[in-house]
Amino acid sequence: NPMENTSWMANYSGRPDFELMGLFSQFKYPALLCVIIFVVFLMSLSGNIILILVIYCDAHLHNPMYFFITQLSLMDVMYISVTVPKMLMNQVLGVNKISAPECGMQMFLYLTLGGSEFFLLAAMAYDRYVAICHPLRYPILMNHRVCLLLVSSSWFLGSLDGFILTPVTMTFPFCRSREIHHFFCEVPAVMKLSCSDTSLYETLMYLCCVLMLIIPVTVISGSYSFILFTIHRMNSAEGQKKAFATCSSHMTVVLLFCGASVYTYMLPTSYHTPEKDMIVSVFYTILTPVLNPLIYSLRNKDVTRALKKMLNVGTVFQETIR
Numbered sequence: 328n329p330m331e332n333t334s335w336m337a338n339y340s341g342r343p344d345f346e347l348m349g350l351f352s353q354f355k356y357p358a359l360l361c362v363i364i365f366v367v368f369l370m371s372l373s374g375n376i377i378l379i380l381v382i383y384c385d386a387h388l389h390n391p392m393y394f395f396i397t398q399l400s401l402m403d404v405m406y407i408s409v410t411v412p413k414m415l416m417n418q419v420l421g422v423n424k425i426s427a428p429e430c431g432m433q434m435f436l437y438l439t440l441g442g443s444e445f446f447l448l449a450a451m452a453y454d455r456y457v458a459i460c461h462p463l464r465y466p467i468l469m470n471h472r473v474c475l476l477l478v479s480s481s482w483f484l485g486s487l488d489g490f491i492l493t494p495v496t497m498t499f500p501f502c503r504s505r506e507i508h509h510f511f512c513e514v515p516a517v518m519k520l521s522c523s524d525t526s527l528y529e530t531l532m533y534l535c536c537v538l539m540l541i542i543p544v545t546v547i548s549g550s551y552s553f554i555l556f557t558i559h560r561m562n563s564a565e566g567q568k569k570a571f572a573t574c575s576s577h578m579t580v581v582l583l584f585c586g587a588s589v590y591t592y593m594l595p596t597s598y599h600t601p602e603k604d605m606i607v608s609v610f611y612t613i614l615t616p617v618l619n620p621l622i623y624s625l626r627n628k629d630v631t632r633a634l635k636k637m638l639n640v641g642t643v644f645q646e647t648i649r
Contacts, residue, residue, distance in 0.1 A: 344424040345501075345517075350510040350605055351418050361418050367617055368411045374620035375400035378630070385633035391469045392458070395451045396623050398478050402447065403616035406440040409433055410511040410612050430512040431497045435489040437511065437612070441588065442539055443485025448581050449543035450477040455577060456550035459570050460557045488539055492532060499523055509605060511612070516604065540588065547581055576622045583618065587611035 350364075351357035378400045382393045410433065417423050425433070454477075457468045496514050499521035509516035514532065518525050554574055561567045587610050623630065 344426050344505065345430050345512070346506045347414070347417060347423050347425050347510060348506050348508045349414060349417065349423060350609070357418065361415060364411060364613065365415055367613055368407060368415070371407050371617040372404060374617065375404045378620045378623065381630060381633045381637055384637060388629060388633055391454050391474045394474050395447060395454060395478070399444065399447055399619060402440050402444050403619050406437065406444070407613060407616040409436045409440065414510045425512065427497065430517065431493055434496065434512045434514060434517070435493040438492055439486045439489035441485070442488035443481045444584065445539060445543040446481035446484050447478065448584065449546040450481055451577060452547040452550035455574055456553055459554050488535070491535060495528060499525065509608070513608060536588070540585065544585065551578065579622055580615070580619055583615050584611055
């Protein structure tokens with residue numbers, strides 16, 4: 328109907344901005360929530376940046392496992408910075424608008440970073456498999472070139488997710504309300520505003536996410552099956568304990584991240600409500616980036632030793648200046 332098309336065009340060009348209804352409208356004390364999220368954001372930034380610096384400054388930590396951890400921390404810093412600052416700024420300034428290009432950019436970045444993190448977690452699982460199951464061949468199998476290849480592949484495969492889903496989502500006609508019932512431009516939340524039939528796209532998105540998950544999950548579960556088998560056969564109790572500590576911290580991160588993504592992208596729409604979606608998104612966009620440095624540093628003697636050394640050097644340096 329040409330009349331409907333004209334009214335849609337007028338609607339679209341007249342109101343190009345989306346409105347993020349956000350997290351704060353759901354809570355009785357939005358100011359308190361704003362402060363808590365800001366503190367969590369600062370903790371995540373400082374925790375991940377300190378972890379990157381500690382690994383960079385300590386020569387003992389220049390090995391594949393810590394190289395992957397620095398990449399994970401870098402992804403987490405970027406991941407939390409894509410959504411949280413905009414959400415906090417909107418709350419403080421009392422606006423909830425986000426322009427279509429900003430929305431598309433936010434969507435592309437969080438899809439790319441989320442996808443990249445999945446593949447990086449798979450690379451880290453493979454690294455642990457080689458270290459525990461083939462310790463003598465580890466320096467050859469996990470040389471610098473292999474590590475760079477695994478990391479760059481993770482970034483590339485993650486960006487495919489962004490390049491496939493973002494343009495399609497953003498070209499749907501949005502003729503309903505422009506209110507996104509979310510605190511950032513997440514694909515399912517934006518798609519709900521479309522007035523065209525999105526069922527085919529939802530099926531394609533589902534398949535895309537299955538592929539994005541199935542490869543890392545297969546690598547991760549395969550690696551850990553071999554690791555558990557090897558740990559079981561170890562005679563040394565100390566060796567078993569060390570291997571188990573390394574792997575359990577990694578598995579914690581994997582389960583948090585995978586669980587939230589399966590819920591968001593793979594469960595049928597009937598399971599979703601805007602409130603549930605936001606809580607799950609808080610989990611993987613805000614809490615996981617805070618937990619990663621804690622999981623990898625507090626449970627790791629090498630990192631805590633390097634951190635103490637760095638703090639001691641800092642204290643000595645300050646005393647020398649005085």
